Amino acid sequence: MKEKKKENRKMYVTLGIILAVILLIAIGIIYVMTGRPVTNLPEQPVRGEEGTRSLVVYFSRSDVTLHKDEVDATSSASLNITENGMAGTTELVARRIQEKTGADLYAIQTETYYRSSYMGTAMRALIEKTFHMRPALAAAPENLDDYDVIYVGYPIWWYTAPMAVGTFLEQYDLTGKTIIPFCTSGGNNVEISMDFINEASKGATVLEGITANYASDDALDQWLERTGATE
Numbered sequence: 458m459k460e461k462k463k464e465n466r467k468m469y470v471t472l473g474i475i476l477a478v479i480l481l482i483a484i485g486i487i488y489v490m491t492g493r494p495v496t497n498l499p500e501q502p503v504r505g506e507e508g509t510r511s512l513v514v515y516f517s518r519s520d521v522t523l524h525k526d527e528v529d530a531t532s533s534a535s536l537n538i539t540e541n542g543m544a545g546t547t548e549l550v551a552r553r554i555q556e557k558t559g560a561d562l563y564a565i566q567t568e569t570y571y572r573s574s575y576m577g578t579a580m581r582a583l584i585e586k587t588f589h590m591r592p593a594l595a596a597a598p599e600n601l602d603d604y605d606v607i608y609v610g611y612p613i614w615w616y617t618a619p620m621a622v623g624t625f626l627e628q629y630d631l632t633g634k635t636i637i638p639f640c641t642s643g644g645n646n647v648e649i650s651m652d653f654i655n656e657a658s659k660g661a662t663v664l665e666g667i668t669a670n671y672a673s674d675d676a677l678d679q680w681l682e683r684t685g686a687t688e
């Protein structure tokens with residue numbers, strides 16, 4: 458009788474621990490998947506050179522994180538101090554490409570912010586990738602027909618592009634357009650994301666991408682020349 462009681466108690470304790478763990482995981486998932494809504498978004502791309510038919514779109518963690526100043530303290534230098542304030546690594550590359558090509562410029566932003574902590578962002582990104590989610594975007598340019606060439610920039614997240622890049626590309630009819638990917642990463646090459654970009658760019662011609670964290674001006678110029686963007 459005493460043995461049975463002891464066994465029952467053990468079973469209840471184990472059950473309690475399992476339930477507590479499940480509850481904690483559920484709370485964790487809810488926490489990372491729910492951020493505050495992103496506000497103050499430009500609806501249309503920032504204008505480049507008059508008459509350009511090219512657009513640089515990019516996704517960068519700093520644009521989708523509420524407390525930008527917390528990002529650097531918790532991850533490997535994802536923010537860079539510039540004359541115009543803090544900028545993400547991909548954003549910096551996007552701006553360089555925009556300057557070189559005279560293209561218009563647009564930042565992809567999710568409808569809600571990712572959590573500022575690296576872990577919070579990483580967990581949401583992992584869940585989105587695992588379940589092939591397409592997070593809703595805060596806004597989208599309406600004038601994509603104005604462009605023939607779209608440079609698409611992103612950080613590598615979990616060995617591919619962030620799922621929000623998929624949301625962006627898949628919402629348009631890209632037939633006949635040229636997509637030119639560029640990425641920044643902690644080490645992975647852009648190649649690792651090309652299947653995803655190809656898949657999301659139905660009807661478009663996808664050209665050679667570049668891993669551009671530390672790309673010199675020369676390297677960027679040569680790549681742009683190869684893609685036919687510049688002479």
Ligand SMILES: Cc1cc2nc3c(=O)[nH]c(=O)nc-3n(C[C@H](O)[C@H](O)[C@H](O)COP(=O)(O)O)c2cc1C
Nearest residue numbers: 517518545546547612613615616641642643644645
């Ligand atoms: C959620 C998350 C996942 C990441 N996954 C990878 C990865 O799989 N491979 C890699 O090389 N770098 C990875 N990184 C590093 C980023 O790609 C790199 O820091 C990038 O330059 C950040 O650009 P950003 O400042 O424009 O967001 C990851 C970063 C984050 C935040």
